[in-house]
Amino acid sequence: MTSTTDIVAKLWGLCNVLRDDGVTYNEYVTELTYLLFLKMLAEVPDQSGNLRENRLPGDYRWGILAKREGMDQLDYYKKMLLDLGKAKDKLVSAIFTDAQTRLRKPTNLKALTSNIDQLDWFSAREEGLGNLYEGLLEKNASDKKSGAGQYFTPRPLIDCIVRLMQPRAGETIQDPAAGTAGFLVAADRYIKDQTDDLYKLAPDKAHFQRSSAFVGAELVPDTHRLCMMNLLLHGIEGGVDNVDTLSPDGERLAKADLLLTNPPFGAKKGGGRPTRTDFSVTADTSNKQLAFVEHIVRALKPGGRAAVIVPDNVLFEDNAGRRLRSWLMDLCDLHTILRLPTGIFYAQGVKTNVLFFRRGKTDKASTNAVWVYDMRANMPAFGKTRPLAVADFADFEAVYGSDPNGAAARKDQGEQEAGSSAGATGIGKEVRWRMFSRDAITARNDNLDIAWLRDTEAEAEEALTEPEDIAAAIIGHLRAALDEIEALSEEIEPPDSLNTEATVVADAAE
Template identity: 30%
Template sequence: MFEQTFKNIDDILHKDAGCTSELDYTEQSSWLLFLKYLAALETDKAVEAALDGKKYKAILDADYRWENWAAPKTPDGKLDHNAALVGPDLIEFVNGKLFPYLHGFKQRATGPDTIEYKIGEIFGEIKNRIQSGYNLREVIDRVDELRFGSQQEKHELSHLYEAKIKNMGNAGRNGGEYYTPRPLIRAMIQVTAPQIGERIYDGAVGSAGFLCEAFDYLSAKPNLSTKDHRTLQTKTFYGKEKKSLAYVIAIMNMILHGIEAPNIVHANTLALHNDDIQEKDRYEIVLANPPFGGKERKEVQQNFPIKTGETAFLFLQHFIKILKAGGRGAIVIKNTFLSNTDNASISLRKLLLESCNLHTVLDCPGGTFQGAGVKTVVLFFVKGAPTRKVWYYQLDPGRNMGKTNPLNDKDMIQFVELQKRFADSAQSWSVDVAAISAKTFDLSVKSPNGGDEVGHRSPQDIMDEIAALDVESAEVLALIRGMVS
């Protein structure tokens, strides 16, 4: 029903000088969708209050409500062209009045877990990029066609929004950063098996795919009480995101999935010193696909016991620390983590094996992450007891993976079923930790059934590591020369 509307919006944005990529289309759609959603939320709250014999106090002042500035209607329900802003007047209002007003909510909000705070945060982080007031009017008219009334409508909108996120990821720039294949996420959730009342955390939240899928998983459980639904809304899903666009997309994605005021914080997770994490800060479940390949500054590395410039390795230390004793983690990471020979990789594998039960390693084939071009594994672990045995599973869908043949839920069925019993098969086997080198803690393992080695490093990986070590050596030499001089 709404698919054509989304396509029309992208077509309009494509011809605007201020929007140059799929990322821009998603960003601009997001803030308008959010305001349209807010109008629907206010209407619902007003009706609920009236049924209870109460008066509803609107979140937004009258001049800034969707039905007054964006889509004023005539008595017969059609757009009132005399009252609707358009052209330069519309741009002037949006940029000069609307955005500053909405940004101000952050200071006026009672706390970060309120919808008011989210309004202020979102409109402090993004700006209107649509340059033509005539294009903006067309987009607003299309967005106004969307409805958030029924669960079916919200469900359809959430699927379309997910498709936009996927397209944005496939478009190139930072592709894998925004989109983790949903079948892989759903399998990770089935293995970690969260329960109502457990808190779920993603410190590299991206588009909030893990949290949205976990919400869908828990919401589908039978016989949920009103208290259970309230717990899911307010005390279950938590995340942090550093980048402004991803933060906005995460908020909108969670809202479309049915979470009114998502507990997503706009912050750099790695800026938190590992020693500052207290028991009250810890979670029962961690699900994440941290960015890999990044290089963190020396001051950020100082927050962690194992110093490394590799972003994903710092995140893994953070996730281990922030899990409660007995907490479960499922983390996507480059497969070369299993075999890298640098000191940081060895130390991190040692930490993982000694402080957690790394019970499962899922080896994903190339092409699982469209556009990312790297092989990955998923680490499944429980914090609090050392690893005795690791179960490996080599995912083999029997076809080349890509945009036309993406990962699907059927591909994951065997993994999920065999993992319950840690069963041996043509694609799975177990390894005792006693057989793993106590010097290198190398976790790359050759399948006893033949096939590729899990975690095997390619010549390019080795060259990249040598280059990284050369850079570190140069930095150390420069530091020594500076101290001598």
């Protein structure tokens, strides 16, 4: 979409104007969200053909803002943000709650409004304003100076997962860590492609898709604004709340037929535990990724399916981690694990996987076997010069099969090559797809960090040439190490008396 790409480039280029005003990259995208929301409401009609800006209160319109000059414009803009945060319209108030402009110079606001007005909005409408906004979010994530990449799931990975999980009209789809709504938007796009943009559906079912099909949570207020804006521009009315999924608010999220998510990694701030009354397996751990997996299992309807991105430590961590994996494989059919390559997220040292599972009909022995695809070993060094692409997932999608629950006929490539059972050694280096029985996993103490190919991460990182990629790899390793130390210290937490003594020693050392 050439016009959309051009507009995104122009919008991103405006951030250079704001550097002297002390606006950071992420603040810039948030600032643009306020302005683009106002402009796009003036450009986009609703289902009845009326302009969406009619949902704004009083005299707050883009045309009025854009015509003003100097301090009069800046003062009007500040008041506008304040009052829109108190609007009766739920979506408007969600985007503008506690909104404040970072702009201090009237000339910079004028530069933004003038340049936004001059964009090719006719072409943008034709190609989809939602695509334009998603392009801006993706640009922010791909620019390492913004630091947003660690929160942004790559589009090719999202689209691969959605294609395999095959969301359907009428299903409730949840993302408990929605971010900027990448998974929900992709699922909506998939459903619209299957239903002629919902026109094949009865009016009541089409209304459900627009107003109730997508639910979720996003904890960070500024990210929640971007999420709500992205949903709106794709014709989805809300559905994602600004709440903490690991708090009692998470219990109130609607049960899901399909759950797609990339939850945050690391420990809760201050080492706090989840405050969910329904948690049992992870109630005593501050490890967020483990707690999110428990939420996902509990959030699925019977027979519901899920695809969730998790770091490696979810697969091998002992104690709470092992209890969670055993519980997961009892309640769910964990049929597939995709070992993702390194370098596809901003924190290159963080190794990740996608778990595909289905909620079982009973709470016992739901998993009979786990299929593992190794997309990590002997892979290119992904980064700025070699971004992740749709074609990189083609082989995995082929062996996964056409059934979203992993029930399609599958062949263990290790058995095919070695002519023996799944536990055989001497498997060729290009065998990436293998099956492991539940008994074999039990023998591994339920450790699911299964690898049989040489992991060439070190060689891949040696091949990095871009300074930004090299720095990101180093930062990623440091973050991963700190997370492991945090998790270890939690497991061997000493009594209070020893804690006091340790604090004194630490203070003395400092």
